[in-house]
Amino acid sequence: MMRALRVLIGLLLLAGAGFGGFVYTSDMLAATQDSGGGRPERGPLQVRTEAAQTMRFAExxxxxxxxxxRESVMLHPPAAGRVTEVAIDPGARVSEGDVLLRLDDAEARARLTATEATLTQTRAAHDRLQALSRSGSVTEANLEAARADMMRAEAEHALAETALRDRTLTAPFAGVVGFTDVARGELVDTATEVTTLDxxxxxxxxxxxxxxxxxxxxxxxxxxxxxxxxxxxxxxxxxxxxxxxxxxxxxxxxxxxxxxxxxxxxxxxxxxxxxxxxxERQATAVPERALSVAGDDSYIHIAEAGTARRVSVTTGRMAAGMIEVSGPVQPGDAVIVTNLANVSDGADVEVLAAEQARLEAPSQ
Structure with a gap:
């Protein structure tokens, strides 16, 4: 009997102690709340932004x-002969008509001199007979023969001039000359490859x-x-x-x-x-990393007056880290590019300055 009484008294004491502790704890919490010592509210989310811009996109x-x-040719000598001069500087620019190669032209010059003498003689004979024909002293047949001799001399003189010109290789157009293996004193012909011109x-x-x-x-x-x-x-x-x-x-x-x-x-x-x-077209573009996707919806967040605004967009082509978007986005809008996992529509945000964002960025 006495043992049961002692157990009952012990239980009553434990219950009283527990009730007293509960009252004390409640009073302390109330006092703490009354004194303003509750958990501080979280500040705005810090983010970094980049401006939307107009870019050129091309398909x-x-x-x-x-x-x-544009023009390219392998140059060959216009005639056969011995080379007396090579005026080719590989890689140099030349103008149309510049001399690149000369051949021995002594024989050609002599032939030209001879044809000039013959031409002078035949012209004089023709002019003399033509003057006599006016007085009837010369027959028409003699005059025609003199005219034929003069024309033949003119043709031979023209051929001699061409032969002399062919002793020189010139650039047919302006361009850059290539390498050459031709040297002075070498015998060449019209099949010899002298140099390229481009x-x-x-x-x-x-x-x-x-x-x-x-x-x-x-x-x-x-x-x-x-x-x-x-x-x-x-x-x-x-x-x-x-x-x-x-x-x-x-x-x-x-x-x-x-x-x-x-x-x-x-x-x-x-x-x-x-x-x-x-x-090609001009279109609004935002950084690729600013884009988020949820199901069929592609969207970005724009920072406006300390608040994040979610904007659904339709995407297009990509270029240089930017992506074409269409929707309620204007060039110059502050597009949020960091902390995207924590940004939501209507959230309070604080846009970091570029230098501050760099200093607070986590090290890689």
Whole structure:
């Protein structure tokens, strides 16, 4: 009996202690809340933005091509003979008519002198007989014979002049000369290869594209070209010719593009990549990393007066880290590009300045 009484008293004491602790804890929490010591509210979400901008987007078809000089020729001597002068500086630019090679011309000059003497003599004889014919002292047959002699002398003189000119090789057009293996004193003929001459002021690029693009091709259409030799440059040309037939084997159509080459950066034989511009337009673009996708919905967030606004967009082409968008987005809008996992429509945001964003960015 006494043992049961002691157990009952112990339980009553434990219950009283528990109730007292509950009351004490409740009072402390109430006091804390009354004193303003509750959990602080979270501030606006810090983000970084980039401005939407207007960009050029182009629809292109790509091909590979080979550069060709606008005019290119292998030069040969116009006649046979011994070389007396070589005026070829490989890689140098020459003008039309510049002398590149001279042959021994002593015999040609002597022949020209002889024909000049004969021509002078026959002209004098013809003029004398023509004067006498007016008085009837010379028959018409004699006058015709003198005229024939004079014309024959004129023809021989013209041939002698041509033969003398053929002792000199000149540039048929302005361009750049290549290497030569011809030396002074060498005997050459009309089959001897002297040097190459290329007009590189304009480059023609030969390439082909699939026939399905034929209806969208036209002379004057823009072509962008790149070369491994100039990785940081883009060369702009236009279609100058389109073939009249489609290749039956490849089902491609050949064409030529003409590219200005004033600084001679391109040369004949170079491998080039061509991007034929089928269509181009100006459109609003935003950074690719600003785009979010949820199901069929593509959207971005724009920071406006400290608030994030979700904007659904339709996307298009991509270029240089930017993507074409259409929707309620204007060039200059502050598009949020960081902290996207935490941004929501209507959220309070604080746009970091560029330098502050760089300092607070996590190290990689």
């Amino acid at each position: 292109t078809v790509e091909a590979v091509g080979t550069a060709r000089a 007009d590189l002021s304009v480059i023609d690029v030969a390439f082909s594209v699939p026939e399905r693009y034929l209806s969208r091709l036209a002379r004057g259409q823009l072509v962008e070209l790149t070369s491994a030799a100039w990785p940081d440059r883009r060369f702009i040309g236009e279609i100058s010719a389109i073939d009249t037939r489609v290749d039956e084997t490849t089902r491609a159509i050949a064409m030529r593009a003409r590219v200005p080459n004033d600084d001679r950066a391109l040369t004949a034989g170079m491998f080039l990549r061509a991007a034929l511009v089928l269509d």
